[in-house]
Amino acid sequence: MTHAGSSQTAPASPANDAGADAHFPDAALIALDWGTSSLRAYLFDAAGQVLATRSSPAGIMNLPRSAEQGGFDAAFDDVCGAWLKHAPHLPAIAAGMVGSAQGWLEAPYVDAPANADALVAGIVRVKAACGATLHIVPGVLQRGELPNVMRGEETQIFGALTESANATNASSNDARALIGLPGTHAKWAVVQAGRIERFHTFMTGEVFAALREHTILGRTMVTPDRPDAEAFLHGVNIAREKGQAGVLATIFSARSLGLTGQLPGQKQPDYLSGLLIGHELAGLDAVLAQQQDSLAGQSLRLIGNEALCERYRLALAQFGCTRTELVRQATERGLWRVASQAGLVNPAAQTAHAG
Amino acid sequence: MTHAGSSQTAPASPANDAGADAHFPDAALIALDWGTSSLRAYLFDAAGQVLATRSSPAGIMNLPRSAEQGGFDAAFDDVCGAWLKHAPHLPAIAAGMVGSAQGWLEAPYVDAPANADALVAGIVRVKAACGATLHIVPGVLQRGELPNVMRGEETQIFGALTESANATNASSNDARALIGLPGTHAKWAVVQAGRIERFHTFMTGEVFAALREHTILGRTMVTPDRPDAEAFLHGVNIAREKGQAGVLATIFSARSLGLTGQLPGQKQPDYLSGLLIGHELAGLDAVLAQQQDSLAGQSLRLIGNEALCERYRLALAQFGCTRTELVRQATERGLWRVASQAGLVNPAAQTAHAG
Known part of the structure; x- marks a missing residue:
C-alpha cells in the first residue's frame, strides 16, 4: 500500500472535497472514523x-x-452519499464510538490480548x-479489577503496526513495543x-480541561500567546521528582506559586499541563x-494531534x-488494514503493493 | 475556658439568634470565621x-x-451590628479569606513554622x-518549590491544640502530631x-466536584439514597493497593467498571470519592x-464537616x-485563643477557667 515507508514523506490527505465531483471510478472502500464529536x-x-x-461534526453525540x-x-448519507451514488455497492467500514452502546449498532468489545x-x-x-x-469494528476490553476499554484506538494501533511491518521487516513485529495515544483519555x-x-x-x-475551566486553578490563568515549553517542563519535572504526594497535591502549586509570585498567570496553563502529563508518565513508568x-531507553510510537504529541515527546525525554x-495517518492505515483482513477489499491489489 | 474537656460533651453552639434580643451584658469578644462563601x-x-x-452567606466572594x-x-454590620449597638467597643477578631488579597485588608502570610x-x-x-x-489573623505560608498556603485553617489548628493542652497536660503539646482538615482543599x-x-x-x-459535574465520569453516576460505605472503601483500597498508575488512571475505572457491569451507577459517586481520598492518604503516607x-499507628485529629470526617476516619483505618x-468547635476555640493571646480579652477571666 502506498502508505508504506517513512510517514514524514507520506502526502497529506486530500482536502475535504464536499463541493467537488464525487465520482471516483477507482473507489474500493469507504472507511469511517466515527467518534463522539x-x-x-x-x-x-x-x-x-x-x-x-x-x-462532519456529526459524532454520535452530535x-x-x-x-x-x-x-x-x-449523517452517513450526508458524508458518504455522493460517493455511494456512483458506487452503491462500495464496502464500508467504521471504527470508534459508532460501535458503542450509544452508537448505531453495538459491536461488543473483544478481550485483550487481541490481534x-x-x-x-x-x-x-x-x-x-x-x-x-x-461494517463496525469492535473496541477492546481488558478485564480485571481495573478494567480498561478502547474504541477507535485499537484500529489506530493496528495502523501503526502495519507501518512498522512494512517499513522494516516482519520480525520487528514480534518485539514488545509501547504505543501512546495522547488525548482526552490518553491510552498506552x-x-x-x-x-x-x-x-x-x-x-x-x-x-486538565475540568481543572482549568471548573476549579480555582483556572481563575488566575492567562492563555499565553504560544506554548511555554519552560513552564511545561517545570511542571513535568515537579511531577517526576517531587510528585510523591500525588497529583491532587501538586496541582495546588499552580495556585500557590502564583500567590508567591513564582509563576505568573501566563505560565500557569503550561505548568499545569506539564504537571498532569508528568504524573501520567510517572504512573506509566x-x-x-x-x-x-x-x-528510560524505550523506543516508542505516538499517535495523535501533532502539537500534543510534541508535548509528550518533550516530557518523555x-x-x-x-x-x-x-x-501519521494511523487511523486510515488501521481502517484499511482491518478492511483488508476482513476481505472487504481485493487482497490481490493489496499484495501487489505490500513490502 | 468552658470548651475544655471532651469535645463530645461540649454543648452545641446556640442557634442563630437573628430575631432575638441582641443585648448580652457579658459580651467580651466578637469573633468571625470569614471565608470565601x-x-x-x-x-x-x-x-x-x-x-x-x-x-450569613456574605463570604468575601459573595x-x-x-x-x-x-x-x-x-456584611459586618448585618451580622454584628445588633451586638455592637449595645457594646460599640467590643473587640473583634476575624480569620479566613477576609485577610487575603481579595479580602477587607490583606494580612500577609506568616512563614511556617509558625506558633x-x-x-x-x-x-x-x-x-x-x-x-x-x-483584627484580622494572617494565614500561614510554607515556602519552597511547592509552596503551601492556608487561611483560616491555622486558627482551627490552634483551636485543636488548645483543647489537647487543656484536656491532658502541657507536655502533650511537645509531641509531633498530625491534624487533618478535610474539605474542598484538604490540609494536613x-x-x-x-x-x-x-x-x-x-x-x-x-x-471530586469537577470530575463529577464536568467529566464523562458524572454521566453514569446516580446519587444514592445514602452514602455507600462498601463502594467508598472499594475505591479507597484500589487507590491504596492498585494505585501505582496514579489517580489520572484509576478514576477511569469508575466508568470502565460501569461498562463491564461491575459497578452500578448508584455506587459510582462513593467509589470515586473513595478513590480520591485513598489517593490523598496514599500521597500523604x-x-x-x-x-x-x-x-499506620498514627494518632491524629480531624477538623471539619462531620460526615466528611467520618469518610476520612473509615479511609484512614x-x-x-x-x-x-x-x-469539635475548633474554629471558635482557635479564634478565642488567638484573641486571648493578642490581649483582646481579659487574661484574668481566661486564666480563671483554664486547666
Whole structure:
C-alpha cells in the first residue's frame, strides 16, 4: 500500500472535497472514523491510496437528528452519499464510538490480548437505509479489577503496526513495543507479536480541561500567546521528582506559586499541563516497572494531534525516553488494514503493493 | 475556658439568634470565621463561653455589594451590628479569606513554622465604618518549590491544640502530631511544640466536584439514597493497593467498571470519592515516609464537616490509622485563643477557667 515507508514523506490527505465531483471510478472502500464529536470519512482505491476525505461534526453525540429518527443514516448519507451514488455497492467500514452502546449498532468489545483477526471476528454489520452495509469494528476490553476499554484506538494501533511491518521487516513485529495515544483519555498500549497485550487509560486531557475551566486553578490563568515549553517542563519535572504526594497535591502549586509570585498567570496553563502529563508518565513508568520495564531507553510510537504529541515527546525525554516516533495517518492505515483482513477489499491489489 | 474537656460533651453552639434580643451584658469578644462563601460570627463572654452565633452567606466572594461600595462594612454590620449597638467597643477578631488579597485588608502570610505568637504578631487592623476595629489573623505560608498556603485553617489548628493542652497536660503539646482538615482543599498539618511545622494541601474536594459535574465520569453516576460505605472503601483500597498508575488512571475505572457491569451507577459517586481520598492518604503516607513516619499507628485529629470526617476516619483505618479523633468547635476555640493571646480579652477571666 502506498502508505508504506517513512510517514514524514507520506502526502497529506486530500482536502475535504464536499463541493467537488464525487465520482471516483477507482473507489474500493469507504472507511469511517466515527467518534463522539466528529465523523471523518476516507475513500480508498483498491491499492490502499486515499482518493478523497470528508468530515462532519456529526459524532454520535452530535447527530443531525436523534438516532430514533434516523440520525445515523442521515449523517452517513450526508458524508458518504455522493460517493455511494456512483458506487452503491462500495464496502464500508467504521471504527470508534459508532460501535458503542450509544452508537448505531453495538459491536461488543473483544478481550485483550487481541490481534487484528480478533477485531475482524468481532465486526458487526448494520444495513443503512441507502442500501450500503456498514461494517463496525469492535473496541477492546481488558478485564480485571481495573478494567480498561478502547474504541477507535485499537484500529489506530493496528495502523501503526502495519507501518512498522512494512517499513522494516516482519520480525520487528514480534518485539514488545509501547504505543501512546495522547488525548482526552490518553491510552498506552503494550503490543507484541501483532497483538494488543494490555493497555492503560489516563484521563489527562479531560482532567486538565475540568481543572482549568471548573476549579480555582483556572481563575488566575492567562492563555499565553504560544506554548511555554519552560513552564511545561517545570511542571513535568515537579511531577517526576517531587510528585510523591500525588497529583491532587501538586496541582495546588499552580495556585500557590502564583500567590508567591513564582509563576505568573501566563505560565500557569503550561505548568499545569506539564504537571498532569508528568504524573501520567510517572504512573506509566511505575506500571512498567512492575513488568521489569521502564520508559528510560524505550523506543516508542505516538499517535495523535501533532502539537500534543510534541508535548509528550518533550516530557518523555525527561524520563529518559528520547526515541519517540510520531505515526501519521494511523487511523486510515488501521481502517484499511482491518478492511483488508476482513476481505472487504481485493487482497490481490493489496499484495501487489505490500513490502 | 468552658470548651475544655471532651469535645463530645461540649454543648452545641446556640442557634442563630437573628430575631432575638441582641443585648448580652457579658459580651467580651466578637469573633468571625470569614471565608470565601460564608461568614460566621461568635459572641463570647470573658470566660470564653459562646453566648450567641450568627451566620450569613456574605463570604468575601459573595458580599451584599462590592468591596468598593462598602461591601465588607455592610456584611459586618448585618451580622454584628445588633451586638455592637449595645457594646460599640467590643473587640473583634476575624480569620479566613477576609485577610487575603481579595479580602477587607490583606494580612500577609506568616512563614511556617509558625506558633500562635507569630499569628498574633501578623494581625492587621481595619477600622469599620461603625467605629469598631476588626483584627484580622494572617494565614500561614510554607515556602519552597511547592509552596503551601492556608487561611483560616491555622486558627482551627490552634483551636485543636488548645483543647489537647487543656484536656491532658502541657507536655502533650511537645509531641509531633498530625491534624487533618478535610474539605474542598484538604490540609494536613504536622504540629509540634505548639507550632505548625509544615503542611500539605490536597485539592480532593474540588477535584471530586469537577470530575463529577464536568467529566464523562458524572454521566453514569446516580446519587444514592445514602452514602455507600462498601463502594467508598472499594475505591479507597484500589487507590491504596492498585494505585501505582496514579489517580489520572484509576478514576477511569469508575466508568470502565460501569461498562463491564461491575459497578452500578448508584455506587459510582462513593467509589470515586473513595478513590480520591485513598489517593490523598496514599500521597500523604508517601510524604510521611520521607520523614520516617507513617499513617499506620498514627494518632491524629480531624477538623471539619462531620460526615466528611467520618469518610476520612473509615479511609484512614485502611491505612492502619485507627486512632482518629474529631475535634469539635475548633474554629471558635482557635479564634478565642488567638484573641486571648493578642490581649483582646481579659487574661484574668481566661486564666480563671483554664486547666
